[in-house]
Amino acid sequence: MAESAHRSPLVRLDRISKHFGEGETRVDALRQVSLEVFPRQVVGLLGPSGSGKTTLLNVIGCILDPSSGSMELEGELVLRDGQWQRRNLRRLRLDKIGFIFQFHNLLPFLDATDNVALVPKLAGADMASARKRARELLDYLEIGNRKDAMPAKLSGGEAQRVAIARALANSPRIILADEPTAALDSKRAGIVMDLLRKLAIEHDAAIIAVTHDEKIFNRFDHMFELRDGMLESEALGSAE
Structure with a gap:
């Protein structure tokens, strides 16, 4: 993937492999995967079921612990030859990575604000600051009018926006999304992808999304195909 020389990747993978089991029962889920994702890019991972997308x-x-390979996140070497270079991976995730899933996974007993505020609170913020940050993000994602709503009262698209706000709560520059639009109709899927594009540009972030959702393929800058654990080729060129 060509990129301007003065910009460094936010995610750099070097020969990442992952296998489960040994001997005759061994399954190679990832095989020597190398990949770079740069700031302001929205990248899709495509492939059949069992190809290794979610594992990656x-x-x-x-x-998930890989079997071998190295990885840099935001220029920090966090994995070398299959060994983590940080002891506290939970802190690393809180500091660097936001997660968005197919199903929003909001806590049903917390309103929208407190679902988002939970993340900065876990990172050590006081409740007042965490709730302030949550309200700012809900306003940013144009769902501030639903800040007091319980998850059961939110539409699918609204719940996914709250989940995106939660992913942004600690200002990560790396956002990982696993089938973020699969549960949404075409209109709402387009809105979510437009939001992810906005986040990538305005927060100088990298978005990596696993997807089977053909209705959003044209929303990615690049798409890469995984087959049998191998990153074979770029499935689509630039969407710009």
């Missing part, structure tokens, strides 16, 4: 996303998110 979980390695980038420092949730």
